[in-house]
Amino acid sequence: MHTLQTRFTSLLGIEHPVMQEGLGPYKTVHLAAAVSNAGGLGTVSIPGISEEPVAGAAKLRGYIEQACELTDRPFAVNVPVGTDKHGNVPPFSKAYVGAVVDAVKDPDIARRLRVITTSAGAASASRKLIDGSGLLHIHKVGGTRHALRAAADGVDMIIASGYEAGGHTHSRPVHTFVLGPSVADVVDCPVILAGGIRDGRGLAAALALGADAVALGTRFVASHDNPDWHGAYAQRIIDAGEADDIVFQALYGPSRALPSDAIAELAAIEAAGTMTETELTAFKDARLIAAQRDGDMVGGILPAGQISGAIVDLIHVAEFIPGIVLEAIKVLDRLSKLKTV
Ligand SMILES: Cc1cc2nc3c(=O)[nH]c(=O)nc-3n(C[C@H](O)[C@H](O)[C@H](O)COP(=O)(O)O)c2cc1C
Structure with missing residues (x-):
């Protein structure tokens, strides 16, 4: 098997520097398990943000247990932690973070559920809830100053997500190509680059920009391995x-x-x-x-991300993940042979 070892793969003990990120607000249990089974890091998404917090937390626990039945490998759960206009983390975020922290008290779950990713806000409020749980904390940012703040808050890794990404993007647009090196320059922890990546060329480029891994969203939606969602969604991405x-x-x-x-x-x-x-x-x-x-x-x-305009087919995750790593290795090999004068 061809792999690319980075700080991301070493910290997690997985084969490939490829992550499927949170795709809420519904359910991605099967997709997450497929990604983790293929040697990447899959992410279980929350059941929705308008769920009553106790009921939502119970539902998320069900998703986590279902993911544990489908994979023996490390996986993540994503919880958006955006604050309301008063700066408070909403009750649903606290309940979902609490459900993740509570789940890893079961050693059988903790073996697989290794990561919590937080997004859509600052890492600081959720840090206090996650600290000491044994979970690795990955926080997503859309700007360099937010990356600095998350690093100072003590997160283990940072997702730098460029403006072309699907889903929540940033009010002050910074694109992937600019954001990646800027974040990699200022933080010591591993950086995962997201936004507009669909294949091994994107992975090779992200590594060249200073990242340790890539996170993909839209590409994984257009997949045979996302049966929790209606097929019309994937088809809409292909048609875009x-x-x-x-x-x-x-x-x-x-x-x-x-x-x-x-x-x-x-x-x-x-x-x-x-x-x-x-x-x-x-x-x-x-x-x-x-x-x-x-x-x-x-x-x-x-x-959906800008990359939906370039996606023309459905992928099989088990082939796709090793495939993009192999493609990235070939790209890096070809570039290393460029004539220097
Ligand atoms: C359908 C969809 C739902 C998303 N939901 C979430 C979410 O719940 N939480 C989150 O942090 N990001 C969410 N995102 C953003 C992705 O996690 C990821 O950052 C983004 O898709 C990466 O860019 P790409 O789509 O170009 O690959 C979503 C993206 C999509 C396409």
Whole structure:
């Protein structure tokens, strides 16, 4: 087997420097297990952010136990920890982080559930909840100063996610090619680069930019191994052309998605100001889940990255992960033979 060993693979004890990131707000248990079984790091996503916190935490525990039945390898759980306008971590985030920390008290789960990833906010509030649990803490950022702050907070690794990424993106756009080296320059911990990566060329480029691994979202949605979601979602990504994606105001600020009627509906509701913040959040959450679970491509909200315009097929994860690593090795080998004068 061909592998590329980096600080990411060493810390986790896995074969490949490739991660499937959180793809909430629904369920990615089978996809996460497929990625981990293929030697990467799969991520279980939360059941939704408008779940009642105790019920949501119980549901997430069920997802974690199901993932443990499907893989013996390390996997992660992602919890968005964006704060409300008063700077507080919402109750659902605390409940989900608590569920992850509680789950690893069971040694059989702790053997597999090795990582919690946090996103959409600052690492500091969740750090206190995670510290001492034995979990590795990976935090996602979209800017260099946020990376510095997460490193100072003591996270184990950082995902640097460029503006072209699917899902929540940043109000101050910094693209992957700029963000990767800037973050790698200022933090000592391993960096995982995300946003616009779909193959071994992207992996080789990320390593060249100073990253230790790559994290992919949209590419993994268009997969044979994501049976928790309706197949129409993957097909919509395949059908998308270059620059079809748009950025709209989502749960924690701007998010990149493929257009649907729901986005116009959302804009009209926000302009009319007829919903409370809680109602609006529930509306967005429901429409995201309608797309992922039920395949509603008209009334649903469809987060997807710019890379959806370049995706033309469904992948088999078991072949895809070693395949992109092999491709990256070939790219790096070819580049090492470039004539120097
Ligand atoms: C459908 C979809 C749902 C997402 N949901 C989440 C989420 O719940 N939490 C999170 O941190 N990021 C989420 N993201 C962002 C991904 O974790 C990842 O950062 C992004 O997809 C990487 O860029 P790429 O799509 O170009 O590969 C989502 C992305 C997509 C496409």
